[in-house]
Amino acid sequence: MGDNKTNHRSTSRVLDILELISNGNNEGYTLTEIASKLNVPKSSLFPMLHTLLDRQYLSLDANQGKYCIGMMLFQVGSSYLDNFNIMNDITTELQNITNVCAEASHFAILNNGNIIYLAKIDSPEPIRMISSVGKSLPAYGTGLGKSLLMDHSINELRRLYPDGLKPMTQYTVTDFDLLDEQLSKARQCGFAYEVEESNLYIRCISIPIRQNNKIVAAISVAVPTFRYTQEKADLIQHLLLNAKHRLESILKTIYVDFNNLT
Amino acid sequence: MGDNKTNHRSTSRVLDILELISNGNNEGYTLTEIASKLNVPKSSLFPMLHTLLDRQYLSLDANQGKYCIGMMLFQVGSSYLDNFNIMNDITTELQNITNVCAEASHFAILNNGNIIYLAKIDSPEPIRMISSVGKSLPAYGTGLGKSLLMDHSINELRRLYPDGLKPMTQYTVTDFDLLDEQLSKARQCGFAYEVEESNLYIRCISIPIRQNNKIVAAISVAVPTFRYTQEKADLIQHLLLNAKHRLESILKTIYVDFNNLT
DNA sequence: ATATTGCGTTCGTATATACGAACAAAATAT
DNA sequence: ATATTTTGTTCGTATATACGAACGCAATAT
Structure with a gap:
């Protein structure tokens, strides 16, 4: 409190x-x-x-x-989303991603080391991840979160999580050095990955959304491990990259103050 | 206040x-x-x-x-939706409807004569209705609302709107007798219709969802007038009816107390 | 049937909040 | 540059809220 x-x-x-x-x-x-x-x-x-x-x-x-x-x-509480005058564009992009790859897509922002889900499109497949709009999770253990933390230095990470990285599953990265290493790789290839670190049997691919070269949000696709293949991963990365480019170009024309919203 | x-x-x-x-x-x-x-x-x-x-x-x-x-x-505020443990099923149905007919679908409940949108799937088409989750509108002027009011008598309507029916557009039904007549027809055919009564250039087809034979919610499809054809209307009614049946059978197995939630 | 535990509710007084006015700080107008 | 309006902020006292204890009431236990 x-x-x-x-x-x-x-x-x-x-x-x-x-x-x-x-x-x-x-x-x-x-x-x-x-x-x-x-x-x-x-x-x-x-x-x-x-x-x-x-x-x-x-x-x-x-x-x-x-x-x-x-x-x-x-x-x-719902009126919070009115601040995001690009919310319609975001759900349209997520919709498109999920239509093509048939897996759940998400949009989230960062707040004090936690991710907040602002939009979600469910997979049409019967077996789905349990995640919901308005919920929050520690960023370090999720694909979305790693995208949002991508530009953070190891010192900033330590400051953000003074009590350390608590495991959410047996695969959660709990070591700052390992997390930093993963974020470096993510910075290089542009994507962040999660392998059963927040939910067992769920993998996640994510990409950050930048405004004035600063990460302000992230989108992701979550896939049950048993449906995960390299071809699907390639497809998802392609979809995420396209959506990222479209959203970032929209962010250049429309004013959305993400700084004010977290 | x-x-x-x-x-x-x-x-x-x-x-x-x-x-x-x-x-x-x-x-x-x-x-x-x-x-x-x-x-x-x-x-x-x-x-x-x-x-x-x-x-x-x-x-x-x-x-x-x-x-x-x-x-x-x-x-x-988002945690309100946790009360509805069928929210995933609802969005799945809406998703399906919008996938097939390419128009926006909605899910709403009634509260004091107003409808509250709880879920929405946007049309993939570029021209979209502006409506959002968490917003409310007077029930009498919307397709969704007419579904939710379907079982109300004219006296109940008068009690619900003691200040009369205020127009939202030039086509809003502002006469209790006319509204009652429309609701009677809706009760017979099972569907409620709205023709530019809440938003100009938008028509809406809606169907109520019942639990223990009591209307607890409604789903709808909204269509811009210029895209509205009889074939599309027939398709939408077919989709709504199927979704209604699936949701109502789910409501028989899962406990959701709608009475408590409005 | 009787005791017992747990719940929501009421009440009088101690105390923390609410008020208005006065102040400071910024933005606008002159 | 100075006056003027409008903003956010502080402060002392009047007042409404907060507290703890006691009450009534139901549900469970004995």
Whole structure:
């Protein structure tokens, strides 16, 4: 929880409530659960929760007394994407990629060492990766993240992850030197790769999107290992490269301030 | 602004701020603009806005001093869709529809007489409707909305829209009797239609999704009038009907409490 | 049936927030 | 360059919120 200088207790608590519920299992939490998890008296939470209910930022589970994320929070939060006036172009590119290679494609930005998925097109195939718009993952363990970290020096990486690189699977790169080496290679060939480092049985190929020569986003294609072949990898790289070029040329004409958005 | 019994001022103000910014032009607002629009002293907003900034629920426009919707609000809000454990199935169906007919497809639910778009697949064609996930529109003026209102009686409609039906375009149905008549026809044939009632030059065909014989959601295809032909309409109705059947059979096996979510 | 645990809710007072005015800092106008 | 307007910021006190304890109520356990 933010221990910065400026801190308005009521506001922080509202956000604490929303984050607690959104990060939890989506069964929701009761008032007393929230109170104990946030170390806030029930009586203080009571009027806040009811205001959030009235305004539909939370909803009360019919089963009994479990507070869940409400529709208004979704509506208000969705307007974040209005900042990206190229969102339509991005989904069009992803759509095209997935149409051709039949695998899921993603668009993400970097925030404090984590990737945030902003758009996703599902594979038409029945076996799919579980990933969703709005979710975040540590960048170092994902293909998308390696694209976004591509220009980082090893010192910047160490500063970004002061607690080290925690494994997400048995294949996650947890050594800074090895990660740095992979990023060097990625810088040379233009693509970043992930082999079951964030999800078992999933490989990923990714490419960064630059604006004024600075990496501002990345796109990727994720492939189950059993569908992964060299021919498919070649095809995906070709698709990613084309999409990258089109998006980067759009970024030259349209103003999108990525710096402001992360 | 909610004028209900339970009302926690600080919480309400946080929500007022978020809603104001999310509904506005996405240039954002300055502190003083927010203060005057919400009738709240600047000095009261100051600590709140800074807490929201620190927590990345808002971001400060680089230009100068304009508060915009931040990334954390997007992340937290996105988790609303976790409630719908059939979201993947829904997007798959929409994907399929759009692949075949080459027009944009949507999925929406009803909330207080408004439709909320929860998923959308863009048309591959260059000329597209402007509609986005998380946005809401009055149900009576949209194809999706008419599907969602299909089972409503004229009295229920009058209660739902006590201030009458306000026109969105020159073709919007603003008469309760005419709307009721259209809904009756829709109930008979199973489909709801919209002809330039919410957006000029856009027509829409829609079908409701039922759970336990109760309408809980709707899917639609939107078509620019100049691309609209009877053959295409027939194709779209066929696609919608198939998708409806598949989604409804999924809803029989998976538990999704739509009542709780609106 | 009775005790027990856990939940949401209410209430009076201590305390932290909200207010308005005054201030500082920047942008615009003169 | 100076005046003027508009912005963000600080501060002391009035006031509304936060707290803990006690209450009522339901569900489970005995």
